[in-house]
Amino acid sequence: MHASLPTSPTDAAAQIDWTANGIETELGWSLALMFHGYSRAGSVAVADVPGGPRGYQVLVAITTEEPTSQLALAHRLGIDKTAMTYIIDALETDALVERRPDLRDRRIRQVHPTEAGHALLRTARVALRTVEDALMGGLSADEQTQLRQLLAKAALGTGATAASLPDTNSDLNLPVPAPERSRRRPQPTTETETRP
Amino acid sequence: MHASLPTSPTDAAAQIDWTANGIETELGWSLALMFHGYSRAGSVAVADVPGGPRGYQVLVAITTEEPTSQLALAHRLGIDKTAMTYIIDALETDALVERRPDLRDRRIRQVHPTEAGHALLRTARVALRTVEDALMGGLSADEQTQLRQLLAKAALGTGATAASLPDTNSDLNLPVPAPERSRRRPQPTTETETRP
DNA sequence: CAGAGATCGTATCAGTTTCAGATCATCTCA
DNA sequence: TGAGATGATCTGAAACTGATACGATCTCTG
Structure with missing residues (x-):
């Protein structure tokens, strides 16, 4: 293990020996560090958004x-x-979103933002940008x-295809309120009224 | 919701409106998708490595x-x-690594690769590269x-600082090598006796 | 030298997250 | 019409994560 790490982020990439197969050359390593860093800091930044970073998204x-x-x-x-159900529950509880029936398919609940949702999103976005800037502080x-563009492009390419399979795992770790078991949601009466 | 992804990865970035503040412009989104995609595919690719991608790392x-x-x-x-303990347990069980006492500090267990560990790493690395290429298939x-270089640079910069807080109040600046404390001279012949 | 405080690896526990599957209402299609 | 599929929700269990305690050991100070 080589001792001191560079104190100046600018030196960081310069010190990576891309031929040595060290840990710093591992995509999985840097992805994990960045992702966990984002989750952690992002959770703090959007702490007032139900569902944390996931609720924000x-x-x-x-x-x-x-x-x-x-x-x-x-x-x-x-x-x-399943997690989506709980996230939307939480957002709905705080009146940030509304579930509305889809007139064409009564199984579906469409998710609509409220004005409060819009407002909270605006402030949350600002907070997150600050976090992101700090996270990428080592870059110009x-x-x-x-990096943003490449990541987005990759995510939209094969990466996203693999990632967005049905019922994918999610690791954004802000606690969603623990489900209260045996809590079957009452069927909203207004919904039954809007039957076509 | 325009849910369909572009079939041609080349179109991906072209379709992102970076002024609309859509989900595709969110760093957290693409990071999460990429990370989860990597975890999932990587777990399969290194299924024979105890601890999966983490064991590989x-x-x-x-x-x-x-x-x-x-x-x-x-x-x-x-x-x-704590997780590290278990990962190393698993690796050690399969004789891929050995724990050895540090002669200068009997609290410390150094982790050494075995020949089998080296061999498995070689094949695992090849498998992972395939996965990574697929994950980044949308990119030239x-x-x-x-992307590799930017991610690594970011991870090594401030990003890693925020990420490397697995131990609660760890104030450390990136994963730190073995402490450079004023070391006492090795204790002669205490080695065998300290084996747990 | 003695002792206080800190550290390392491991054990333990509790809470959270993830995953698989079931259920009910609803939809689609042959 | 009915079989099969789907969306949201619920449920139970497994896996993961984080906090904390503990014994052994180390470091530093009076």
């Missing part, structure tokens, strides 16, 4: 895309469908942009 | 760096120290290299 998706089912949302975000502004 | 680190303590290794890899070869 739900808000992002539903405020920028067409209303859709919980299941599709789960796929889109790479979140387990250009490099940060580049 | 242990092998990488101990075969390329100086012998060090489990704790330092845990920090280096961003793994919880240059882009893949770029």
Whole structure:
């Protein structure tokens, strides 16, 4: 184990010997570190968002895309469908989202943002950007942009395909409120009324 | 919700509207998808490595760096120290690593690779590279290299600082090598007696 | 030198997350 | 019409994570 690590992030990449097959050349290593770093810091930054980073992502998706089912949302975000139920429960409890029936398919609950949801998202976004900047502090502004774009591109490519299989695992670790068992949700009466 | 992903990876980045604040522009989203994709596919690829991807990373680190303590290794890899114990247990059970006492500090167990460990690592590495190529299939070869390097650089920079807090109040700056404390001279012949 | 405080690896426990599967209502299709 | 599939929710169990305790050992200070 080689002793001292560079104190200057700029030296970091320069010190990586890409021919030595060391841990720093392992994609899995850097992905894990970045991801866990993001989860940890992100959880703090969006602590007031039910569901933490995952709840935040739900808000992002539903405020920028067409209303859709919980299941599709789960796929889109790479979140387990069961966990998605609980995340939306939490968001709904805080009046940040509303579940509405899909008129064309009564199995589906569409997820809609409330005004409060929009507002919280705005502040949460700012907080997260700060965290992200810190996380990528070792990179220049250009490099940060580049990393964002490459990651997104990779995620949208084969990466995302593999990741967004049905009922995928999710490891964003902010605690979702523990489910209260035997808590079958009452069927909203207004929903039954809107039967076509 | 436009759920369908582009079939041509080349179109992916072209379709991302970086001004719309959609989910695809979220670093947390792409990080999560990539990380989970890696974990899932990587677990399959290194299924015969005890501890999966994490066990693999242990092998990488101990075969390329100086012998060090489990704790330092845990920090280096961003793994919880308790989990590290179990991972090494598993690796040791399969005779892929050996724990040896550190002559200068009898609390420390250094982790050494065996020949079998080296051999398994070689095949595991090949399998993982295949997985990684698939994961980054949406990127050109240059882009893949770029992503690897940027991620590593970010991980080694501030990112890693935030990530390497597996041990609660660890104030350490990145996984630290074995402490450079003023070491006492080795205790003669105490070695065999300290074996647990 | 003695003792306080810190550290390392391991054990233990509890809470959280993940996963698989069941259920009910609803939809699709032959 | 009915079989098979689907979406949301529920349930139980396994896996994971994190906190903490503990014994052995180390470091440092008076």
